[in-house]
Amino acid sequence: MQGDTAANGPGSVHGPGSVREPREDRRSEKSRRAILHAADDLLVEVGYAGVTVEGIAARAGVGKQTIYRWWGSKADVLMDNYTSDAKEQLVPADLGQIDLELRDYLRRLVEFLTADPAGMVLTSLIGQSQHDKHMAAIFRRDHLSAQLDRERDLLRRGISRGQLPAGLDVDRALAELLGPIYYRVLVTGEPVDADFTDGLVTRFLG
Amino acid sequence: MQGDTAANGPGSVHGPGSVREPREDRRSEKSRRAILHAADDLLVEVGYAGVTVEGIAARAGVGKQTIYRWWGSKADVLMDNYTSDAKEQLVPADLGQIDLELRDYLRRLVEFLTADPAGMVLTSLIGQSQHDKHMAAIFRRDHLSAQLDRERDLLRRGISRGQLPAGLDVDRALAELLGPIYYRVLVTGEPVDADFTDGLVTRFLG
Amino acid sequence: MQGDTAANGPGSVHGPGSVREPREDRRSEKSRRAILHAADDLLVEVGYAGVTVEGIAARAGVGKQTIYRWWGSKADVLMDNYTSDAKEQLVPADLGQIDLELRDYLRRLVEFLTADPAGMVLTSLIGQSQHDKHMAAIFRRDHLSAQLDRERDLLRRGISRGQLPAGLDVDRALAELLGPIYYRVLVTGEPVDADFTDGLVTRFLG
Amino acid sequence: MQGDTAANGPGSVHGPGSVREPREDRRSEKSRRAILHAADDLLVEVGYAGVTVEGIAARAGVGKQTIYRWWGSKADVLMDNYTSDAKEQLVPADLGQIDLELRDYLRRLVEFLTADPAGMVLTSLIGQSQHDKHMAAIFRRDHLSAQLDRERDLLRRGISRGQLPAGLDVDRALAELLGPIYYRVLVTGEPVDADFTDGLVTRFLG
DNA sequence: CATTAAGCGAGACGGTACGTCTAGTCTTATG
DNA sequence: CATAAGACTAGACGTACCGTCTCGCTTAATG
Numbered sequence: 001m002q003g004d005t006a007a008n009g010p011g012s013v014h015g016p017g018s019v020r021e022p023r024e025d026r027r028s029e030k031s032r033r034a035i036l037h038a039a040d041d042l043l044v045e046v047g048y049a050g051v052t053v054e055g056i057a058a059r060a061g062v063g064k065q066t067i068y069r070w071w072g073s074k075a076d077v078l079m080d081n082y083t084s085d086a087k088e089q090l091v092p093a094d095l096g097q098i099d100l101e102l103r104d105y106l107r108r109l110v111e112f113l114t115a116d117p118a119g120m121v122l123t124s125l126i127g128q129s130q131h132d133k134h135m136a137a138i139f140r141r142d143h144l145s146a147q148l149d150r151e152r153d154l155l156r157r158g159i160s161r162g163q164l165p166a167g168l169d170v171d172r173a174l175a176e177l178l179g180p181i182y183y184r185v186l187v188t189g190e191p192v193d194a195d196f197t198d199g200l201v202t203r204f205l206g
Numbered sequence: 207m208q209g210d211t212a213a214n215g216p217g218s219v220h221g222p223g224s225v226r227e228p229r230e231d232r233r234s235e236k237s238r239r240a241i242l243h244a245a246d247d248l249l250v251e252v253g254y255a256g257v258t259v260e261g262i263a264a265r266a267g268v269g270k271q272t273i274y275r276w277w278g279s280k281a282d283v284l285m286d287n288y289t290s291d292a293k294e295q296l297v298p299a300d301l302g303q304i305d306l307e308l309r310d311y312l313r314r315l316v317e318f319l320t321a322d323p324a325g326m327v328l329t330s331l332i333g334q335s336q337h338d339k340h341m342a343a344i345f346r347r348d349h350l351s352a353q354l355d356r357e358r359d360l361l362r363r364g365i366s367r368g369q370l371p372a373g374l375d376v377d378r379a380l381a382e383l384l385g386p387i388y389y390r391v392l393v394t395g396e397p398v399d400a401d402f403t404d405g406l407v408t409r410f411l412g
Numbered sequence: 413m414q415g416d417t418a419a420n421g422p423g424s425v426h427g428p429g430s431v432r433e434p435r436e437d438r439r440s441e442k443s444r445r446a447i448l449h450a451a452d453d454l455l456v457e458v459g460y461a462g463v464t465v466e467g468i469a470a471r472a473g474v475g476k477q478t479i480y481r482w483w484g485s486k487a488d489v490l491m492d493n494y495t496s497d498a499k500e501q502l503v504p505a506d507l508g509q510i511d512l513e514l515r516d517y518l519r520r521l522v523e524f525l526t527a528d529p530a531g532m533v534l535t536s537l538i539g540q541s542q543h544d545k546h547m548a549a550i551f552r553r554d555h556l557s558a559q560l561d562r563e564r565d566l567l568r569r570g571i572s573r574g575q576l577p578a579g580l581d582v583d584r585a586l587a588e589l590l591g592p593i594y595y596r597v598l599v600t601g602e603p604v605d606a607d608f609t610d611g612l613v614t615r616f617l618g
Numbered sequence: 619m620q621g622d623t624a625a626n627g628p629g630s631v632h633g634p635g636s637v638r639e640p641r642e643d644r645r646s647e648k649s650r651r652a653i654l655h656a657a658d659d660l661l662v663e664v665g666y667a668g669v670t671v672e673g674i675a676a677r678a679g680v681g682k683q684t685i686y687r688w689w690g691s692k693a694d695v696l697m698d699n700y701t702s703d704a705k706e707q708l709v710p711a712d713l714g715q716i717d718l719e720l721r722d723y724l725r726r727l728v729e730f731l732t733a734d735p736a737g738m739v740l741t742s743l744i745g746q747s748q749h750d751k752h753m754a755a756i757f758r759r760d761h762l763s764a765q766l767d768r769e770r771d772l773l774r775r776g777i778s779r780g781q782l783p784a785g786l787d788v789d790r791a792l793a794e795l796l797g798p799i800y801y802r803v804l805v806t807g808e809p810v811d812a813d814f815t816d817g818l819v820t821r822f823l824g
Numbered sequence: 825c826a827t828t829a830a831g832c833g834a835g836a837c838g839g840t841a842c843g844t845c846t847a848g849t850c851t852t853a854t855g
Numbered sequence: 856c857a858t859a860a861g862a863c864t865a866g867a868c869g870t871a872c873c874g875t876c877t878c879g880c881t882t883a884a885t886g
Contacts, residue, residue, distance in 0.1 A: 026836055026878070048337035054867055063838045068869065126393055127336025130329045131254035140395060148394070171396075172386075172405065178393075180378075180385030187332055187388055188354070189346060190377075199378065232857055260846060269859045274848065438852070438862055460749035466841055475864045480843065538805055539748025542741045543666035552807060560806070583808075584798075584817065591798030592790075599744055599800055600766070601758060602789075611790065644830055644883075672872055681833045686874065 022069050034060035035067055036081045043078060044117050048124040051078070075128050075135050078121050083143050085118035092150055098158035099205055105154065106181065106197035113185045114192065123186060148174070177204055228275050240266035241273060245283045250323045254330035257284070281334050281341050284327050289349050291324035298356055304364035305411055311360065312387065312403035319391045320398065329392060354380070383410055434481050446472035447479055448493045455490060456529050460536040463490070487540050487547050490533050495555050497530035504562055510570035511617055517566065518593065518609035525597045526604065535598060560586070589616055640687050652678035653685060654699045661696060662735050666742035669696070693746050693753050696739050701761050703736035710768055716776035717823055723772065724799065724815035731803045732810065741804060766792070782823075795822055 038060035042051045051074050057064045071077045089112055092105045113119040125143075129136035151174055158164035177200055184190045244266035248257045257280050263270045277283045295318055298311045319325040331349070335342035357380055364370035383406055390396045450472035454463045463486050469476045483489045501524055504517045525531040537555075541548035563586055570576035589612055596602045656678035660669045669692050675682045689695045707730055710723045731737040743761075747754035769792055776782035795818055802808045 023835070026834090028837070031837075047339075052867060053869085057838090061838075063836095063840095064869080065839090065871090066837065069836075123336045127333040129395075130333025130392065133253075136395060144394065172402065175386035175389050175394075175402075176382070176406070176409070179387070179389030180381040182393055183381050183385030183388045186336065186392060187384075188350065188381075189335075189342060196378065196381075200382070203382070228857080234858070237858075258846060259848080263859090267859080269857095269861080270848080271850085271860090272858065275857080279847095435861075438860090440851095440863070443863075459751075464841060465843085469864095473864080475862095475866085476843080477845085477865090478863065481862075535748045539745040541807075542745025542804065545665075548807060556806065584814065587798040587801050587806075587814075588794070588818070588821070591801030592793040593797070594805055595793050595797030595800045598748065598804060599796075600762065600793075601747075601754060608790065608793075612794070615794070641830065644832095646831065649832075670872060671874085675833090679833075681831095681835080682874080683834090683876085684832065687831080 027070065028066075031060070031062050031066055032070070035062055035077060038062075039074070039077045040081050040117065040121075043121060043124070048078075048120075048127070053077075073135070075125060075132070076138065079125055079139060079143060082118055082121040082125065083146075085116075086112075086122065086143065086147060089116065089118065090147060090150070092154040094157065096161075098155075098161065098163040099201060101154060101158070102177065102201045102204070103198055105151075106177065106200060107194055109178070110181060110185075110192045110197055113181070126186065151178070173204070177201070233276065234272075237266070237268050237272055238276070241268055241277075241283060242287045244268075245280070246287050246323065246327075249284060249327060249330070254284075254326075254333070259283075279341070281331060281338070282344070285331055285345060285349060288324055288327040288331065289352075291322075292318075292328065292349065292353060295322065295324065296353060296356070298360040300363065302367075304361075304367065304369040305407060307360060307364070308383065308407045308410070309404055311357075312383065312406060313400055315384070316387060316391075316398045316403055319387070332392065357384070379410070383407070439482065440478075443472070443474050443478050444482070447474055447489060450474075451486070451489045452493050452529065452533075455533060455536070460490075460532075460539070465489075485547070487537060487544070488550065491537055491551060491555060494530055494533040494537065495558075497528075498524075498534065498555065498559060501528065501530065502559060502562070504566040506569065508573075510567075510573065510575040511613060513566060513570070514589065514613045514616070515610055517563075518589065518612060519606055521590070522593060522597075522604045522609055525593070538598065563590070585616070589613070645688065646684075649678070649680050649684055650688070653680055653689075653695060656680075657692070657695045658699050658735065658739075661739060661742070666696075666738075666745070671695075691753075693743060693750070694756070697743055697757060697761060700736055700739040700743065701764075703734075704730075704740065704761065704765060707734065707736065708765060708768070710772040712775065714779075716773075716779065716781040717819060719772060719776070720795065720819045720822070721816055723769075724795065724818060725812055727796070728799055728803075728810045728815055731799070744804065769796070791822070795819070 035056060038056045039051065042055055042059060046055075053064055053067055053074050056062075056074065056077065057067055067077065071080065090109065093101060095101045095104065111119075113123060125135075125139050129139050152170050155164060155168065155170045155173055159166060159168060180200055181192055181197065184192050184196075241262060244262045245257065248261055248265060252261075259270055259273055259280050262268075262280065262283065263273055273283065277286065296315065298307060301307045301310065317325075319329060331341075331345050335345050358376050361370060361374065361376050361379055365372060365374055386406060387398055387403065390398050390402075447468060450468045451463065454467055454471060458467075465476055465479055465486050468474075468486065468489065469479055479489065483492065502521065505513060507513045507516065523531075525535060537547075537551050541551050564582050567576060567580065567582045567585055571578060571580055592612055593604055593609065596604050596608075653674060656674045657669065660673055660677060664673075671682055671685055671692050674680075674692065674695065675685055685695065689698065708727065711719060713719045713722065729737075731741060743753075743757050747757050770788050773782060773786065773788050773791055777784060777786055798818055799810055799815065802810045802814075
């Protein structure tokens with residue numbers, strides 16, 4: 001085996017001794033970057049349905065095989081792309097006050113989902129997950145769980161500070177805080193303003 | 207609804223006197239039904255991504271042109287299919303008590319989304335809406351708005367009975383009640399039990 | 413079944429009730445011609461190895477599927493193309509005198525093989541037959557047998573006129589007359605002049 | 619021969635001082651043999667069209683670069699392979715009598731072409747020569763000319779013994795003796811028996 | 825003996841073409 | 856004139872090889 005299991009790239013589902021593993025250490029960083037950038041650009045320009053592996057390859061100046069060697073599908077590429085963006089932009093801030101932190105985080109989440117190109121990737125990936133169980137599993141494993149962890153930490157910080165009740169059901173609380181936002185973005189398509197998110201926090205803390 | 211002649215079917219972009227309009231009165235009811243059934247069956251058997259116009263036509267014993275004549279895409283067919291199912295199953299009951307009504311409705315909504323084949327259509331359509339603005343618009347116009355109206359009526363009934371505050375922001379309330387459910391179904395994929403939905407109602411009314 | 417077996421196009425190897433037969437009567441004559449012309453042009457321009465199904469399709473303004481629907485491979489297309497050319501150019505003339513007829517035919521055969529673009533197709537097909545049993549069988553069934561029949565008729569005419577011995581082994585005679593020509597064209601690549609072919613006839617009749 | 623350093627291997631197009639010449643003296647004999655064997659085995663197992671450089675490399679446990687370093691193509695490898703086989707098996711015997719020698723040689727040639735794996739290489743190479751001028755030139759230079767020399771010697775021996783006429787056109791005679799055999803093997807695919815080859819000799823000497 | 829310069833196995837790379845699949849349009853014959 | 860059937864152009868799919876290009880690793884032959 002080359003490389004420890006933990007460090008394997010997204011989409012590496014194969015166990016050891018699988019048919020044929022590409023060797024991570026030989027991987028071309030230049031191509032990797034070109035592919036991720038091309039995918040991102042295309043998503044913005046032509047939309048999720050218009051993104052094709054062929055198009056990514058052409059735009060990146062890369063062989064299709066190189067994409068298939070390291071990712072399993074266009075969704076896989078876009079997800080990889082996205083994960084780093086999300087890590088940077090969706091980290092809940094530590095402001096000492098849970099109400100400020102929540103207000104801030106929800107506002108930034110809305111901003112990300114509705115105005116940031118990377119947010120478009122996220123909603124596309126969630127959309128794709130509705131028709132593709134495999135994609136859904138990878139999405140949850142590689143992106144969502146990390147994000148949820150960051151969000152749980154936020155609430156736990158509030159608990160440890162005594163700003164939230166000790167017995168709080170964290171996951172339920174997240175569903176009640178984030179659910180209405182995702183609902184408007186994904187289902188009704190209504191715009192979401194700060195008033196709405198602030199209201200969620202107020203009712204949650206009240 | 208597949209639409210009266212004046213309003214034209216979803217996806218028909220032509221103005222009046224445009225290239226050529228099919229005449230609704232000549233339409234074959236037999237083919238229409240065969241197509242909708244075939245689409246439904248296929249969705250359950252092979253999943254949204256596996257459904258193709260070609261597959262529907264073959265299974266229904268129908269020419270592809272007949273599908274394209276009356277619908278704009280596979281999503282259009284599935285949506286048509288779905289709309290009637292939803293009407294039957296997602297009508298909020300009038301039980302006299304808002305708390306009972308909400309508890310009942312949310313439970314049935316969860317049941318529909320997670321266990322009913324028609325619910326699979328719904329989540330698929332929402333998923334598709336994430337990559338297809340046109341689809342999204344049609345989905346909201348032809349399905350979602352009707353459903354939202356039924357849901358708003360539920361809350362308004364509660365207000366008129368004096369069981370809910372007169373100044374209630376109905377749309378915000380719906381987002382807070384339904385959002386957490388859609389969030390779990392669409393985003394995290396966690397199972398949703400009656401405890402969860404009842405809790406939403408309790409906190410909402412409390 | 414559509415069409416009697418004899419009239420079936422080249423490459424139709426399937427028995428009745430095979431997976432799916434295209435319907436010959438719906439075939440687009442325009443596309444058929446465009447494909448055959450494009451293939452012929454390409455062969456001359458880029459040589460056999462450079463001809464691709466993709467290239468033919470592009471040049472002909474045709475979908476690849478249309479080529480695969482009616483032919484099995486590029487060799488199949490080129491063969492189809494060729495068969496008609498050969499029919500026109502390689503018919504042994506009836507001149508009343510076997511020596512004149514043979515001299516004439518061998519000269520024209522050489523001319524065809526070495527100077528006519530269609531002759532290039534022929535040698536390419538024979539070449540391809542060396543690595544492809546399936547191709548070889550089709551080539552022999554669809555082209556070679558017809559040509560051999562025409563050549564046998566030539567000799568039989570000579571026999572019936574009393575210009576050749578009654579007990580002549582026709583197939584062996586053809587091998588001795590044509591073999592040296594094909595040998596030079598296919599194996600040694602030496603040029604073949606009228607002196608050479610006339611000599612073959614002289615020795616054969618002597 | 620894979621060539622002395624001065625003459626360079628087949629397919630080497632570089633002038634002296636060109637990009638970079640591999641050093642023959644460093645060459646791995648083990649790899650060379652593994653490659654030739656693998657190529658031979660593959661030819662028998664999957665046929666000419668199925669042989670690939672990649673397949674040879676994998677089967678031989680060798681890097682592709684090693685093949686490209688010393689040969690120019692799969693045809694090049696197979697030809698190299700073949701040349702030695704032919705040398706052993708297709709040497710005309712010196713039996714003192716031209717009729718016996720010819721009968722013997724033609725029989726062995728037929729046996730080689732139709733039953734020996736190396737004969738399959740030969741016909742494949744001739745086939746390949748029909749679509750590849752470069753290949754054809756190399757084939758003629760590296761294999762055919764040597765073989766033709768051996769064959770011419772056979773006839774010249776007959777002339778010097780007085781068993782063949784002094785003014786015999788040797789090349790024409792070879793075309794008449796060998797042509798019908800190659801014709802049947804390459805073109806018509808008919809089986810060739812001893813009766814046929816003996817008949818050629820009889821008519822040639824008669 | 826260390827150095828160094830090759831050949832080597834391995835395999836990732838940019839490409840091209842493969843043969844298949846589906847989209848959405850167009851054509852023909854039938855009722 | 857809608858329909859079933861299905862051929863059509865178009866173009867993406869995922870795979871197979873091409874021939875080139877690093878990588879570390881032997882393995883000689885030289886300093």
